[in-house]
Amino acid sequence: MSRLSIDRRRFIGTAAAGTALGLGGGFGAWPSLAAGPDILTKPIPKSAERIPAIGMGTWITFNVGEDKKLRDARTDVLAKFFELGGGMIDSSPMYGSAEEVVGYGLDKLGRTDGLFSATKVWTPSTDHGRGQIDDSFRLWGVKTIDLFQVHNLLNWEDHLQTLRAEKSAGRIRYIGITTSHGMRHGGMEKIMQTEDIDFVQLTYNAVDRNAEARLLPLAAERGIAVICNRPYRRSSLIDHVQSHPLPPWAADAGAGNWPEFLLKFIISHPAVTCAIPATSKVEHMTENMNAMRGQMPDQKMRQRMAEYVGDL
Amino acid sequence: MDRLIPFSPDVYVGMFARYNAATWPASVTAVFLGALILVCVRRGGADAGRTLALIVAAFWIWTGWAFQIGQYSNLNWAADPFGWLFIMQGGLTAFWGTALGRFDVAAGRTRSVEIGIVLLFLALVLHPALTFFMQMPIETAHGFGTAPATTALIAVAALYLVYGRASLWLLTWPVLWSAWDLASAWTMALWRDVPLPALTLFAATYLIAVRVRR
Numbered sequence: 001m002s003r004l005s006i007d008r009r010r011f012i013g014t015a016a017a018g019t020a021l022g023l024g025g026g027f028g029a030w031p032s033l034a035a036g037p038d039i040l041t042k043p044i045p046k047s048a049e050r051i052p053a054i055g056m057g058t059w060i061t062f063n064v065g066e067d068k069k070l071r072d073a074r075t076d077v078l079a080k081f082f083e084l085g086g087g088m089i090d091s092s093p094m095y096g097s098a099e100e101v102v103g104y105g106l107d108k109l110g111r112t113d114g115l116f117s118a119t120k121v122w123t124p125s126t127d128h129g130r131g132q133i134d135d136s137f138r139l140w141g142v143k144t145i146d147l148f149q150v151h152n153l154l155n156w157e158d159h160l161q162t163l164r165a166e167k168s169a170g171r172i173r174y175i176g177i178t179t180s181h182g183m184r185h186g187g188m189e190k191i192m193q194t195e196d197i198d199f200v201q202l203t204y205n206a207v208d209r210n211a212e213a214r215l216l217p218l219a220a221e222r223g224i225a226v227i228c229n230r231p232y233r234r235s236s237l238i239d240h241v242q243s244h245p246l247p248p249w250a251a252d253a254g255a256g257n258w259p260e261f262l263l264k265f266i267i268s269h270p271a272v273t274c275a276i277p278a279t280s281k282v283e284h285m286t287e288n289m290n291a292m293r294g295q296m297p298d299q300k301m302r303q304r305m306a307e308y309v310g311d312l
Numbered sequence: 313m314d315r316l317i318p319f320s321p322d323v324y325v326g327m328f329a330r331y332n333a334a335t336w337p338a339s340v341t342a343v344f345l346g347a348l349i350l351v352c353v354r355r356g357g358a359d360a361g362r363t364l365a366l367i368v369a370a371f372w373i374w375t376g377w378a379f380q381i382g383q384y385s386n387l388n389w390a391a392d393p394f395g396w397l398f399i400m401q402g403g404l405t406a407f408w409g410t411a412l413g414r415f416d417v418a419a420g421r422t423r424s425v426e427i428g429i430v431l432l433f434l435a436l437v438l439h440p441a442l443t444f445f446m447q448m449p450i451e452t453a454h455g456f457g458t459a460p461a462t463t464a465l466i467a468v469a470a471l472y473l474v475y476g477r478a479s480l481w482l483l484t485w486p487v488l489w490s491a492w493d494l495a496s497a498w499t500m501a502l503w504r505d506v507p508l509p510a511l512t513l514f515a516a517t518y519l520i521a522v523r524v525r526r
Contacts, residue, residue, distance in 0.1 A: 063319045065386040067326055096318045096387040189317070280320070 031293045039085045040292040044174065045223035050272045051116050051260040051269040054292040055060060055088030056285075057229060057278035063096035064266060075105035080282045082114055084289035090201070090227065090276045092120040092151050093132050099139040102120070104240050107141055116225070117142055118199075120178060126158040133166065153187050154158035160195060172294055174198035180229050181211050192218050201227040204272065206309040207267045216271040225273040228266050232277060237309075238262065244312050254295030259284070263291030265305045268298075313499045315501030319387045321500040328459070329451045331383045338378070339455035342371065346432060346456055346466075353429065353473055357437040361474060362444035364417055367408020368470045371457040374400030379460060394489075401485045404475070406462040406465070408482065416475045424522075431515055438511070442504045455507070464490050468515045476525035482517045490516070 018152045041050040061077075064070035081089075091099045099119060106112055121129045136145060148153055148163050150156040161269070163175040176199030179188050188200060200219060204211045208230070218227045232238040241258050255261035259277070266275040277288045297305060345367045352360035376398025378469060384391035409415035411413075418425050439462065440453040454462050464486040465523035471479055497505035 011497070060320055062316055064323050065319075065385055066330065067323070070323065094389060095320065096389065098318075203456055 015091060020139055038293050039071040039289075040267060040296065042057055042226045042267070044198065044224075046174070046225070050160050051274060052085050052087040052178045052292060053272075053274055053307045054263060054289055054291055055090060055116070055118070055227070055274045055276040056086055056288075057276040058089065058091040058235075059095055059278050060103045060228075061278045061280040062098035064101055065097050066097060071101055071104050072108075073103055075108045076139075076282050077280060077285050078102070078105040079109055081289065082109070082111065084286065085114075086226070086289060086294070087114055087230065088116040088118055088147075088276060089273050090118040090229075092122055093135065094115050094120070094122045094151060103139045103141040108159065110269045112142055115142075116146045117144075118147035118149065119145060120149045120151035120170060121159050122154055122161070126155065126162065129155065129162055133162065137171070144170070145172055147174045147176060148172045148202055149199060151178055153179065153184050153191070156191060160197070174225075175226075176200055176225075178227075178229070179203070182208055183242070185210060187217060189214055189218060192222055197224060199225045199227060202227055203230045203232060204228040204269075205231045206262055206306050207237060208233070209306065212269075216269065217260060220271040226271055228272055231263055231266055231275045232259075241309060245309050249304070252295075253297040253301050255297075256290075257287060259287040260291040260294075261307070263288060264297055265302055265309075267292060268302055270297040313403065313495055316390065317388070317496055318497055321502045324500065324502070325448065325452045328454060329449060330454060331379060331459075332451055332453075335378055336384070337384060338374065339458050339498065342374075342455060342457035343436065344513060345370065346423060346436060349431070349432060349470070349473075351419055353425060356417045357417055358413055360379055360417040361415030362410045362413065364470055365405055365475065367416040369402040369406035369409070370465045371466055372398050372405060375458060375460055375463045376402065377516075394460075397485060397489075398463075401467075401482075408479065414478055415470075417473055418475050422457065424472050424519075427515070430470065430471045431465055431511075433467035434511065435462045435469065435508075439504075439508055442507060446504050448504060454505075460489060461493055461505065461512070464493070465512045465515070466510060468512055468519065472519060477526070480520060480523060483520065486512060487516050 034131055038054040042053050043050050050196050062074050071281070075099060077088050089102055091102055094098065106115070117140055121132050123129050123132055133148065137143070148166065151158045160175065166172040167175055176197050177188060177191055178201035179185065182203050188202065191197065192200060200215070202215060204217060205228070216226060238258060241262070246255065246258060246261060252265060253261065255264050263275055263277065264273055279285050279288060316455045324439070349364060349367055352364045352368055376395040380391045380395030403453040436456045440450065443450055443453040456462050457466055468483065471483065490512040494506060494513065497509065
C-alpha cells in the first residue's frame with residue numbers, strides 16, 4: 001500500500017473511540033473519508049457533495065499584477081494544485097489582481113474541471129456589490145462560481161440577499177460569510193444562528209483556536225461547512241515552528257514535516273471542511289497537498305499537537 | 313498593518329520597474345522640472361512661486377494618475393482613493409500657489425532655502441543610491457517626482473523654499489502619505505524604501521517646529 005494512502009479504518013476507528021470517550025468536543029461523529037482513494041475529502045453538509053480537504057488561498061501570493069513571468073509561475077503552482085487533487089481556490093476582490101491571475105492560470109491550463117471556485121463580495125455598497133460579483137465571473141472566466149462569500153461580514157444583510165438571488169438563478173452554488181484573524185466571531189455566530197448559509201470561513205490553526213469554543217460546534221450543529229484561513233498565520237507560524245524539530249511522535253499523526261503537521265491538525269477537526277493555505281512555490285504546494293494524504297490524527301493526538309506547537 | 317498590504321515585497325518592487333519603463337521618459341522630464349525649481353529659487357519672488365507651485369502640483373497629479381490609479385491599483389484596492397488624494401493635493405497646491413499667489417519664493421540664500429535644495433537633491437539621488445548599494449535592480453528605483461515617496465519629499469522641500477507658515481497646511485497629505493509609506497516599507501521589511509518617507513517626516517516636522525516658533 002502506498003505511503004500516501006489513508007488508513008481509513010483506523011481513522012474512523014479512532015474517531016469513533018474519541019467520540020465514545022467524550023473527546024469529540026460535542027461532535028456526533030468524525031467525518032468519513034471518501035472520494036479518491038488517496039486524498040481526504042469532506043462533505044459540504046447542506047449537499048453532501050465532497051471536496052478535497054486542502055484548498056488554496058490566494059491572499060498576497062496570486063496578487064502579482066501584470067507581470068507575465070510571475071503570472072506564469074503562479075500558473076505552475078495552480079497546475080501542481082490540480083495535479084495533486086486540489087479543488088477549492090479561494091480569492092477576493094480585496095486581493096488586488098489575484099482573481100484575474102487565477103483566471104489567467106485557469107485559461108492557460110485550459111481547465112476548470114475539479115475546480116471549486118470560491119470568492120467574495122467586499123464593499124459597503126449593495127449596488128457596487130452586484131458589479132463586483134459580475135466582475136468575479138469575468139475575472140475567473142467561469143459561468144458558475146461554486147461559493148460566494150460576504151467578506152468580513154461587510155454589509156452582509158444586503159449582500160446575502162443578492163447572493164441568494166444569484167443562487168436561485170443558478171449562477172452561484174453556495175453562499176457564505178467570512179472573518180479572519182479571530183475577529184467578529186460574535187457577529188458570525190449570530191448570522192450562523194439566524195441565516196440560512198452554506199459556508200463560513202474563519203481563522204483556525206494550531207495556535208488560533210478560539211473557534212473551537214462556539215463557532216465550530218455551531219457549524220456542526222447547523223450543518224454549515226467550515227473553511228479555515230490563515231493555517232500558517234500567513235507565514236509566521238510555519239517560519240517559527242520550522243526552526244524546531246518535529247516531535248518524534250509526529251509520524252503517529254501522519255505528519256512527515258511541519259506543513260503536514262499543521263494542516264493535518266486543522267483538517268482532522270470534525271467540523272472543518274477545508275483549509276486554504278496560500279503559497280507561491282510549487283514545492284510548498286506539494287507539501288500542502290500531501291497533508292490530506294495518509295493517516296489523520298485523532299482527537300487525543302490533536303490536543304497533543306496543539307500543546308506541542310503552543311509550547312514552542 | 314499586513315492586512316492592508318495584499319502583495320509581496322518582490323511584486324511591489326517589480327511594479328516600479330514596469331511603471332518606470334511604461335512611463336519613460338517621464339522621469340527625465342521630471343528631472344528637468346526639478347532643475348526649473350532651482351531657477352525659481354535663483355530668481356525668487358511671486359512669479360517664481362507660481363511656477364514652483366505648478367511644478368509641484370504637476371508631480372502630485374502625475375503620480376496620482378499614472379502611478380496610483382494607473383499602476384498601483386492593480387495590486388492594492390486602496391490605490392484608487394490614494395490616487396484621487398494625490399490629484400486633490402496637486403489641485404490644492406496649484407490653487408494655493410497660483411490663483412491665491414501664496415507661494416512666494418524666498419529671495420537670497422537662507423538656511424531654509426539651503427535645506428530645501430538639499431532635500432530636492434536627496435529626492436533625486438537618495439533612492440537610486442540606496443537601490444545601487446543594496447544591489448537591487450536600478451530600474452526599480454523611485455524616480456524624482458514620478459513616485460509617491462519622492463513627490464512627498466519634493467513637496468516638503470518646496471515649502472522650505474517659500475516664505476512664512478501660511479502654506480504649512482499643505483504638509484498634511486505629504487505627512488500622512490509618508491507615515492503610510494514608512495509603515496508599509498517597515499511591514500514588508502523593505503529597508504531600501506524606509507529612509508525616504510522617514511526623511512520626509514523628519515523634514516516636515518522640523519519645518520513646522522521652526523516656522524511655528526517664529
